[in-house]
Amino acid sequence: MMGGDRDPWPPVQRPRFAWIRDHWRVSRDCFTLACRRLWSSLLVWLLIGISLALPAALYLLQRNLAAAAGQWDGRPSFTVYLQTGIEIGVAEGIADRLDAQPEVERAWVITPQQALAEFSEGLTITDALEVLGENPLPASVRATVADGVSEGELQRFIAEQSAAEGVDEVVLEKAWLERMAAISDFVGRVGWILAAVFGLGAALVTASSVRLVIESRLEELSVQKLVGGTDAFVRRPFLYFGLFYGVGGGMVAAMLVAGSLVALEAPLVTLFDSYKERLTIEGMGGPLVGALLGVGGLLGLFGALIATNRRLKQVELA
Amino acid sequence: MGSIALHDVTKRFDNGQEALRNVSLTFDEGSMAFLTGHSGAGKSTFLKLLLLLQLPTQGQIVVNGVNISQLPRRRIPRYRQHLGAVFQDHHLLSDRTVLENVALPLVVTSMRARDIATRARAALSMVGLLAKERLYPSHLSAGEQQRVGIARAVVNRPNLLLADEPTGNLDPALSREVMGLFVNFRRIGATVIVATHDQHLIETMGVRVIELDSGRVIRDEAPGA
Ligand SMILES: Nc1ncnc2c1ncn2[C@@H]1O[C@H](COP(=O)(O)OP(=O)(O)OP(=O)(O)O)[C@@H](O)[C@H]1O
Numbered sequence: 455m456m457g458g459d460r461d462p463w464p465p466v467q468r469p470r471f472a473w474i475r476d477h478w479r480v481s482r483d484c485f486t487l488a489c490r491r492l493w494s495s496l497l498v499w500l501l502i503g504i505s506l507a508l509p510a511a512l513y514l515l516q517r518n519l520a521a522a523a524g525q526w527d528g529r530p531s532f533t534v535y536l537q538t539g540i541e542i543g544v545a546e547g548i549a550d551r552l553d554a555q556p557e558v559e560r561a562w563v564i565t566p567q568q569a570l571a572e573f574s575e576g577l578t579i580t581d582a583l584e585v586l587g588e589n590p591l592p593a594s595v596r597a598t599v600a601d602g603v604s605e606g607e608l609q610r611f612i613a614e615q616s617a618a619e620g621v622d623e624v625v626l627e628k629a630w631l632e633r634m635a636a637i638s639d640f641v642g643r644v645g646w647i648l649a650a651v652f653g654l655g656a657a658l659v660t661a662s663s664v665r666l667v668i669e670s671r672l673e674e675l676s677v678q679k680l681v682g683g684t685d686a687f688v689r690r691p692f693l694y695f696g697l698f699y700g701v702g703g704g705m706v707a708a709m710l711v712a713g714s715l716v717a718l719e720a721p722l723v724t725l726f727d728s729y730k731e732r733l734t735i736e737g738m739g740g741p742l743v744g745a746l747l748g749v750g751g752l753l754g755l756f757g758a759l760i761a762t763n764r765r766l767k768q769v770e771l772a
Numbered sequence: 773m774g775s776i777a778l779h780d781v782t783k784r785f786d787n788g789q790e791a792l793r794n795v796s797l798t799f800d801e802g803s804m805a806f807l808t809g810h811s812g813a814g815k816s817t818f819l820k821l822l823l824l825l826q827l828p829t830q831g832q833i834v835v836n837g838v839n840i841s842q843l844p845r846r847r848i849p850r851y852r853q854h855l856g857a858v859f860q861d862h863h864l865l866s867d868r869t870v871l872e873n874v875a876l877p878l879v880v881t882s883m884r885a886r887d888i889a890t891r892a893r894a895a896l897s898m899v900g901l902l903a904k905e906r907l908y909p910s911h912l913s914a915g916e917q918q919r920v921g922i923a924r925a926v927v928n929r930p931n932l933l934l935a936d937e938p939t940g941n942l943d944p945a946l947s948r949e950v951m952g953l954f955v956n957f958r959r960i961g962a963t964v965i966v967a968t969h970d971q972h973l974i975e976t977m978g979v980r981v982i983e984l985d986s987g988r989v990i991r992d993e994a995p996g997a
């Protein structure tokens with residue numbers, strides 16, 4: 455090199471805010487070009503939208519399941535099974551006594567008829583009676599645990615209650631909570647796997663769409679390089695395209711998920727109501743929409759980067 | 773700015789074709805030369821090597837003291853920003869107006885839009901096409917397209933101007949005008965190399981003539997020699 459003191463090809467003087475102007479010019483160009491290719495742009499948005507919507511929906515489902523599990527977890531219930539032949543009045547007495555305890559939020563009597571109805575869930579009551587003969591189930595008392603009762607306190611409390619007169623056994627209802635947690639964990643993992651697979655899909659969709667755009671502007675690409683356009687300069691419009699496709703896809707995904715939620719909300723509410731619990735369903739919050747747009751944009755950029763890097767290397771030497 | 777030295781440059785293509793063989797030449801800063809020779813002699817290849825569109829198979833090309841074949845990839849754009857090139861097949865963008873085409877070498881340097889327009893119009897008026905700035909290249913005659921290419925080559929005030937058959941489609945009067953333009957650039961310090969078949973220009977312009985034959989230099993005559 456010719457002594458480091460003088461650069462034979464000094465950079466052309468760039469105004470301070472040149473990059474703002476560059477980006478503005480490029481985004482305008484991209485917008486017009488995308489409008490010209492409106493149908494293929496819409497198609498790409500839809501493809502990316504669907505790829506992103508599925509993992510997003512699973513994420514929401516998982517969040518709701520976890521929230522549901524969490525809400526119950528903080529307030530487990532237990533059932534005090536009474537010895538057979540105990541009068542309903544005794545059961546009511548126990549329920550009242552439990553109700554008065556600070557550990558208990560609410561206690562109520564399950565009559566033998568209600569117990570039978572629960573037992574025969576899925577069967578008709580007459581079927582169940584045929585199997586069992588007459589209703590053999592004793593009355594029981596169900597109680598929900600008050601907030602802030604620790605696991606240890608609860609265990610001690612239940613042991614105490616088990617020893618009370620007329621009580622057969624006290625069962626803490628946790629099994630289905632564990633199942634719920636397991637399901638939510640499973641759904642969460644499926645969501646991650648799908649997010650990875652479909653995210654890759656979304657990136658590839660943008661990559662191939664950007665490739666198409668590049669092919670249609672190959673001449674421009676090589677002329678720009680010919681007159682001294684840097685890689686960054688040549689690449690910029692295509693990155694904008696990727697971003698545009700990705701963010702649009704994220705928008706479509708958000709709409710798809712929001713639409714499904716509207717359709718699913720009523721049955722979900724009914725389902726949760728049947729557990730006598732008030733549950734708020736977590737819907738599309740701003741953060742989720744933001745995340746969809748952000749992830750979509752990043753995947754789009756990533757796809758465009760793959761596509762342009764490959765092509766830029768190829769046009770390097772004509 | 774604009775001295776060139778080729779040391780024993782050979783360009784062999786993948787198919788074994790040798791477009792240039794052991795070419796050693798020097799061009800002083802601010803000098804002008806015609807590159808001539810029959811079709812296929814290697815003129816375009818010579819210019820493409822200087823543009824870094826191709827790399828020599830052997831030998832060194834030193835521009836402004838720098839061996840350009842070893843220029844790192846990221847430095848190539850800046851090197852080209854200081855060049856002006858007229859191509860045999862124009863390389864104009866069909867979906868850009870004449871003015872936008874001429875402005876392109878300035879746009880890639882992120883110059884201010886107002887300055888770009890001013891300089892692009894100045895370049896267009898040098899080739900007499902200011903009135904057609906809004907047209908698209910397909911609406912121009914072959915000679916007009918060629919002049920747009922010339923305007924684009926000089927718009928960035930290059931210190932090395934390379935032109936491949938710039939007058940191929942021009943009538944004698946226009947050819948002389950374009951050559952006059954190139955001579956002016958040479959006067960402000962640019963090195964100018966023009967590949968041409970035009971014997972009349974070669975004989976009347978009084979500049980150095982380098983003749984290639986099958987990739988070898990067979991004549992290198994300074995003016996008045
Ligand atoms: N990419 C390539 N691959 C193989 N051979 C090539 C390639 N480019 C050029 N050549 C060969 O190199 C030789 C020189 O080509 P070049 O284009 O430099 O000739 P030229 O002097 O510019 O001719 P013309 O006056 O017709 O433009 C020719 O024989 C051509 O076939």
Ligand SMILES: [Mg+2]
Nearest residue numbers: 815816860936
């Ligand atoms: Mg040629």
